[in-house]
Amino acid sequence: MRFFSDNAAAACPEALASLAEANRLDTAYDGDEWSKRLNAAFSALFEREVEALWVTTGTAANCLALAALCPPHGRILCHEQAHIEIDECGAPEFYTGGAKLMLVEGEGAKLTPDGVMAALGTVRDDVHQAQPAALSITNATEYGRVYTAAETAALGALCRKRGLRFHLDGARFANAVARLGASPAELTWKAGVDALSFGFTKNGGLSAEALILFDPALAKETHYRRKRAGHLLSKGRYLAAQLLAMLEGDVWLRNARAANDAAARLAEAAGGDRLVHPVEANELFIRVSAAEAASLRTQGFDFYDWGAGEARLVTAWDSDPGHVAALAAAIAAL
Amino acid sequence: MRFFSDNAAAACPEALASLAEANRLDTAYDGDEWSKRLNAAFSALFEREVEALWVTTGTAANCLALAALCPPHGRILCHEQAHIEIDECGAPEFYTGGAKLMLVEGEGAKLTPDGVMAALGTVRDDVHQAQPAALSITNATEYGRVYTAAETAALGALCRKRGLRFHLDGARFANAVARLGASPAELTWKAGVDALSFGFTKNGGLSAEALILFDPALAKETHYRRKRAGHLLSKGRYLAAQLLAMLEGDVWLRNARAANDAAARLAEAAGGDRLVHPVEANELFIRVSAAEAASLRTQGFDFYDWGAGEARLVTAWDSDPGHVAALAAAIAAL
Amino acid sequence: MRFFSDNAAAACPEALASLAEANRLDTAYDGDEWSKRLNAAFSALFEREVEALWVTTGTAANCLALAALCPPHGRILCHEQAHIEIDECGAPEFYTGGAKLMLVEGEGAKLTPDGVMAALGTVRDDVHQAQPAALSITNATEYGRVYTAAETAALGALCRKRGLRFHLDGARFANAVARLGASPAELTWKAGVDALSFGFTKNGGLSAEALILFDPALAKETHYRRKRAGHLLSKGRYLAAQLLAMLEGDVWLRNARAANDAAARLAEAAGGDRLVHPVEANELFIRVSAAEAASLRTQGFDFYDWGAGEARLVTAWDSDPGHVAALAAAIAAL
């Protein structure tokens, strides 16, 4: 019973079925019927004209966005636990041509306007320091917290005021939407977001992510950047078809709700004191002694240790209800 | 009846079926059972220990290889029609950190030791010029020609003599093997090749390419480069499974033979005078007047014009025999 | 008697004297009194507001300009013998983050609108090819030819029409101005030039070049790029002082005239048939047999062979009149 991560789950039936549907000769490189429907499909979802580019990884989506938003001599503010800092092996530096990440603290991997302003205040406005050019946040965060539309908009307002572009890493954006009940538009462009990495892989896709650009001026160069990074697939229709299949009938939202619900059940079983962070999406960080962790593992549950005395448990769109119930019982019994 | 390119063909049944097989929870990032079998499977095929990394595009495979073989201040020799020069939007420059491509002429997009030596002879051995560090060839070439094992080995010997590393762009490597009857080993490491981009996408995969490193010293850093380029997929098992499925029972070779056979039938119909290049793989370049091209299109055949008075026709693993026969007849009737 | 190059000549008295004058404590990094006068001095010379940045090498000036004019996914058109292609070890690729140089032919290392248009015509307007973003020419050229104001303006008009930015490598700009009698303005921004590398090193400076930006929008980012390339000197006042000293009283023009005059004397001695290119600045390319070259060397003249049967002779601001006369006589006597 594996609760390691949602990034290795199976693909949902709709995504898998879309591959068979797309399995016929068509035009290469975005010229196929599925890719050509992407912009319209995402524009409908976001209630405005957007440009959508499919890629295969969140790292690619994040870093193509950052390269569009930050010059080589700029600085990207992000949480010190942000995926772009911790888990991408310098991809932002590679894609931007050497921009600097500036790490900001914040509870639950969430940034606040105060935290961002404090960081900005440490940068001298002279030519000897890379100047702040972009802000990147993650919703849901690396610790399973969410930014409300209002919280996002407060950061967006700060960005506009300080001349920063605004990127949202949405590897688990679906989980945030599912939790908050806000519209995708409210959580993004209406709150000042310029570019969104909209993750489908953790949410039931095979390997499919959408980079959503709300500023059309960024789209043209990003197409070139995607190509020269090797992320324009000749048979990209297999990606586009997955995305469309998961948009249709809000499969993406249904999947995210299922993952969130499973995490909520575990959180309820754990109870407040054991939770390191409030559980707002599909990740659970719990305080466990070494003996407790060992006990859970003996009972057949797999998960990551997360520093001393903590464990991370991640649910997915297809978490087995029986496994979840068993884990909930095991946690409650600790 | 589309003869534009093999890069938009459907996936073969074995590749598609492998996705369903791999559609269950496993470990992310190369930790799954399919990815862990890749090295052994390719080592068996190449009759020696190799390291294989899956990626989704030939551009990624080519440029990860070139970054491993050429420093930022180096120079990569290639044919002036090479894909890395013509169709990758500067990806080699991006991945290598600014190495220079040095363009060499040669009939049929093939390089010869003489041609390479002539190019090398124009570079001054001083600090003002980026020094030659790598040679990259394509087999089968962009014009559908093949390098024999002996021709490859002659270039490999020149590389060793001149201190160059040797890359082989094998987007259509399967077609070359199918044509030549030589072993994959003879066409690569036995001929001095250090790294091979082994294409499966054009040959019946969905979007799956294997970067084969014959020099194990290159593997470690390449894993980091792949990650930071956003080309390490969490659910890479869907790629690995495709590759394994196409290796098993030599599906890759069967597919390539089918494509080559279709091209051969067209070549026979065209006759020698009409052929711009000998047809040795699955691409056909024919001389046609504007009227002839229009006539073919009127009959329902789609293809690319290739400069004035020429057309390119590409067959694939699944080219419809009826379409091929019809096109052959139409060409013969011109 | 050395006629290798003007790039190793002594510094002129005015430049040297300026160092002593600047040799007192002042503010670092452009904050000193000399640096603060640069923009005004060059603005006066160019008859409009310009932004001037001092650097120590022509390579730095060229590549900072190119980085400002061309994105990483762009293409810079230049002559196949351009210094940026032949003698900068990939510096343009380094500074731009991997842009491609596109080589164009042209007599005497001069580009023509027709030549540029022909090159542009070979680039497909799709995402697979780096798109043309900038044109770079050299005046005087690597072969000692000059572009008139009209010729420059014709290229400038083409740039505007095709959306290209326009860079002028003026390592020997002074020699071109001296030859043409046109104003610096006419040869640059009035002809559509966006950025000029204005060379003083070959013309009597120690190691001092001015990057002149005619588009003020380019200046801000270029200051950051200069800093992060390590080309912002704390004691830059020693550079600024040289530039000011050579601008004052048109020392730069007087020096260039002296070099041009010496070359003209040699050209007259050589006569038309022996000249590979018309001599319009301070470089002379002459046809000499191996025996003739050896004879000149035996007589004490040093110079570079320039391919088979050719020699390059370069004069400088301080070419010794006696040496020049002796060389002229020796050439005439061949």
Add this chain to the structure above:
Amino acid sequence: MRFFSDNAAAACPEALASLAEANRLDTAYDGDEWSKRLNAAFSALFEREVEALWVTTGTAANCLALAALCPPHGRILCHEQAHIEIDECGAPEFYTGGAKLMLVEGEGAKLTPDGVMAALGTVRDDVHQAQPAALSITNATEYGRVYTAAETAALGALCRKRGLRFHLDGARFANAVARLGASPAELTWKAGVDALSFGFTKNGGLSAEALILFDPALAKETHYRRKRAGHLLSKGRYLAAQLLAMLEGDVWLRNARAANDAAARLAEAAGGDRLVHPVEANELFIRVSAAEAASLRTQGFDFYDWGAGEARLVTAWDSDPGHVAALAAAIAAL
């Protein structure tokens, strides 16, 4: 009376005189008689064969060294106040092709083996994180502290154990040597240092720094990197001559002692409680109230505020004894 920084001081007579001496035609690009003597001169000083490259800025020296020591996918550990992090506008990221700086705390801008080990301990050894490749320290530090030979060697031993290369930013290396009485060899290669940025600019040069490579294997590629960064000067003899003039008769050491002595006099006047850091080189950080700082300025002393309640005072090789005495008296009288 300016105590802002040593980076804007006048050049010492020996450096200035060397320019006049070098002011005659010679060979360009390291081919001149001064440049050709550099390796031998520095090898004598360091008691072993070294390769020395002159550059014009400390940023260039630092970042050429880092590019030689750290791959693009690597990580450079340094103090959080290190010049390479704080004052180079992302130059390390530019030169290395996007390596990451990892910031480590330590009193007085000094690193300790424990601090470095703690930082190393936070990096997972997997492909998702850039792996530590180099350590960079500054001696004397940004806060005017020095590393003894033993302290340096302890870090060097750690580097060897953990597979890190070791860079020493010696913008004020002369001041450290002057303070410690240790030999240059003991403070560098004997302690495991691979590359040293040896600063002469702050110590009485015009704009001259020496990059000293103790590992000859690094030299070849660094020459290419220097060229392509635009840091190879055609008339580099003016730099080489300065370096030689300051090495001869240990002018460099004499200058550093003068600066250190001036700082020591100020430190004595300030007394222990007012000093933020022990004064071990030529920088003084003192606690002053706003009123005290204003008072000093009213008396004609210029310096930088350094955060709230602190001021930085820097002496130079040529600090006027009268000014120093006056400042000492003024500080004592606060």
